[in-house]
Amino acid sequence: MSGSVSYHGGLRAEEIVERHYARNGHPVSDRRWRGASGEIDLVVQDGDGLVFVEVKKSRDFARAAERLTLRQMRRICGAASEYLGRMPLGQLTIVRFDVALVDSVGRIEVLENAFGA
Numbered sequence: 848m849s850g851s852v853s854y855h856g857g858l859r860a861e862e863i864v865e866r867h868y869a870r871n872g873h874p875v876s877d878r879r880w881r882g883a884s885g886e887i888d889l890v891v892q893d894g895d896g897l898v899f900v901e902v903k904k905s906r907d908f909a910r911a912a913e914r915l916t917l918r919q920m921r922r923i924c925g926a927a928s929e930y931l932g933r934m935p936l937g938q939l940t941i942v943r944f945d946v947a948l949v950d951s952v953g954r955i956e957v958l959e960n961a962f963g964a
Contacts, residue, residue, distance in 0.1 A: 860904035860949040861888055867947070867955050877930075881925075884925030889947075896941030897934075899927045901961075904949040908956050911948040911959065920962055 860958040865875050868891045877890040878896075901923055905911035927942065934940045944962035949955055 851919065856904055857902070859907070860947075860953075861902045863949055863953055864900065864902050864947040864957075865889060868898075868900070877931075879921070880930060882929035884928040884929060885919075885922030885925060887926050887930065891945075893941075893943070896943070897930075898945050899930075899941050899944045900925060900947055902947045902949065904943060906951045908948045908950055908954075911950065912946070915946055915961075925960065 861878065865878070868889070870876060873891045873893050875889050875891050877887070880887045880890055888898050888902045889898075891898040891900055901915060901919070903911040903914045905914060923944065927944070928938070931938050931940050931942070943960045946958045946961040947955055948958065
């Protein structure tokens, strides 16, 4: 797959996931937010808290899940920490990290609290 096709496929997957969260009452507050540590695909409101969403697209859910690396999770966590510095409660803000998997036909599987320990 060419870089342009992958890029546009990723954008489309993010749009699909954004609509999924919005339909479930969780509006997106930021898209592709970039800090010094890295990028967060979507930042979603969940009541008084936030959900940091990493979107992964591939032929099937298993392949999409395999694309998330420990290094990426660390970068996302670092970027989320920076993002929280902008929030009134800072690091005390309630957060979770979701991974939204999108397959080749646009189906979504969301792994809530995917970075949880």
